[in-house]
Amino acid sequence: MSTFVSAAPEKAAKKKPTFKIIWFILSFVTLGVVLALPIGGDLSWQGQIALAVLAFAVIMWVSEAVSYPVSSILVISLVAVLIGVSPDPKKPGEIMGTDEGLKMALGGFSTSSVALVAAALMLAAAMQTTGLHKRLALYVLKISGEKVSNVIIGTIVISIILAFFVPSATARAGAVVPILLGMVAAFGMDKRSNLGAILIITAAQSISIWNVGIKTAAAQNLVALGFLQSKTGQTVSWGDWFLWAAPWSLLMSVVLYFVMRAVIKPEVDTIAGGKANVIQQLNELGPISGAEKRLIGISVALLAMWATEDLLHPLDSATVTIIAIALLLLPGIGVYNWKVLEPLVNWGTLIVFAIGISLGSVLLKTGAAEWLSKQIFGSLGLEDKPLVATIALVSVFTILIHLGFASATALASALIPVYIALALTLPTPDGGIGFVVIQQFVISFGFLLPVSAPQNMLAYGTGTFTSKQFLKSGIPLTVIGYLLIVLLSATYWKWLGLV
Structure with missing residues (x-):
């Protein structure tokens, strides 16, 4: 799911060992400094520890x-x-005990969101095992033809389709990027050409856009929902998320097409031999296998169950996804066994995700999130401002903070608890859930830099574009995406009762 193989521990540019040691030491120094600060007041000692x-x-x-x-x-x-x-x-005079401390530290592992992330990682592995995601991408590009403008549209369409079925940003990028590189190579052009840049950047940016549109497309979405459920008891169904977020992603998909055509001019208008290359790759895959057919059936059924959650049945997203994984593991029905599955799943992703939720829960339980919210936003008087204005101001803060993070999952773990505490002080119609969800949309903005998201780094690793080229597309996408957030907050989301 901004990584299931998407909120997975992302690999950023390699840093020199000396600097890593300095940062490592600085982390512990900062820990000690914050613990030594005479904060007091309405912040408990446990809150200061958090x-x-x-x-x-x-x-x-x-x-x-x-x-x-x-x-x-x-x-x-x-x-x-x-x-x-x-x-x-x-209990004055007594300590809490490491047993209690460990319970708090491991609290994130007991949430349904972690179960959903684990199941989604396994679903992404099923796509990887069968190659179904690659076949879907090739079919779309075959239909797109050889005109560059149509291939750009096809790339965006692939990202939309795969977002429904592949809950991993990096897995989606891993399916699409090699195919696009093959098309560029088929034309005999250098991969560092403008043609290569426009296609690969489009793939990365469209994946980020649809991390917002689909609840199960990105792990950071589930981080936010896990915190909301833990603090407020409220849940968000797959269908509700889609109703709220998909219009933004659809509008941004259209924007992406025109932005890419404006900022990067490809050397040619037609990729001669591109369609033949796609057909060749399809032929190499051979006829659709029985495993792929079974995966299609289970995936479509899973999507239907997600979409009708709370409408036609009482099963939540995590439960139906786990059932789907159970079916995928069964002999005769499934597509793999545990021996095949185990090495394909990045279990570090699950650890990062669960501990991120644990840390956020500790911030909420100890009052640290509420205290931090007051320190950051208290002087702005947001409780007296229109909610749309508050969303606009806080969204700018979120976008700027994201520049320092390579992981949207880590960013959500740090910010969402603070935003939940802030939301409880605002005049919101739904207990603050709308404000928090909208900020989660903004957390998925990974448009500016290659290091802003793992799918960006995967694309950047191909050597097809420079950071400057990526930024040229990222600035207008970020500005327009932000303006659409504000516009929808004042109109569509307000009509739906989200704001």
């Missing part, structure tokens, strides 16, 4: 001094020990 661990985690995540799974395990250890040896506010 803030210190958050500061530690943010530096680790931004600098990538160690991998995401390793930094996440460090976060577990710190929460368990520091909360465990802190005074128990309910």
Whole structure:
């Protein structure tokens, strides 16, 4: 799902070991400094510990001094020990105990969102095992033909289709990017040509756009919903999310087409031999296999169950996805067995996701999120401003903060608890769920830099474009995407009662 193989621990540009050591040391120094600050007031000692661990985690995540799974395990250890040896506010003279601290540190593993992420990782592995996602992409590009404008549209359409069935941004990019590179090579052009740049950047940006449109397309969406369920008890169905977010993604898909045509001019208007290359790749795949047919059947049924959640049946998204995985593992019905599945799933993704939820839950339970919200936004008087104005202001803050994060999942873990605390102070019609969900949409904005999202880095690794070219498309996409967020907040989402 901004990584299931998408919120997966993302690989950013390699940093020199010396700088990694410096950042690693700085993380612990910052932890100690925050713990030593005489904050007091309405922030409990447990809340101050939570803030210190958050500061530690943010530096680790931004600098990538160690991998995401390793930094996440460090976060577990710190929460368990520091909360465990802190005074128990309910029992003066006693400490809370590391058993209680560990329960808080591992709280994220017990949420239904983690079960959904695990199942989605396995679903992405099913696509990878059968190659069905590649076949779907090739079919669409075969229909698109050889005109560059049509191939751009085809690339966007592929991203839309795969977002429904492949809950992993990097898996979707991994399916589409090699095919597009093959088309460029078939024309005999250098991969660093404008043609290569426009196609590969379009693929990456369209994947980011549809991380917003589909609840199950990106892990960061489930981080936000996990926090909401934990704090408020409210859930968001797959259909509700689609009703809210898909119009934004559809509009942005149209915008993406015109932006890409405007900022990068390909050397040719037609990719001669491109369709033949696609047909050749389809022929190499051979006829559709029985496993692919079974996966199509199960995936379509799963999509139908997601879309009719709370309408035709009482089963939530996590439950029906787990049932689908059970079917995919059964002999005769499924497409793989556990021996095949196990090495295909990035289990580090699950650890990062669950511990991100744990950290956010600790921030909420200790009051640290509420305190941090007051410090950041308290002086702005947002509770007295129109909700649309608040959404506009906070969205700018979210976009700017994202520049420092390579992982939208990590960003959601850091910001969503603060936004939930802020939402509870605002005049919202639904207890703040709309405000938080809209900010989650903005968290998925990974348009500006190659390091802003894992699918961007996968695309950038092909060497087909420069950071400057990516930024040329990213700036207008970010500005227009932001303006659409504000516009829909004032109109469509208001009519739906989300704002």
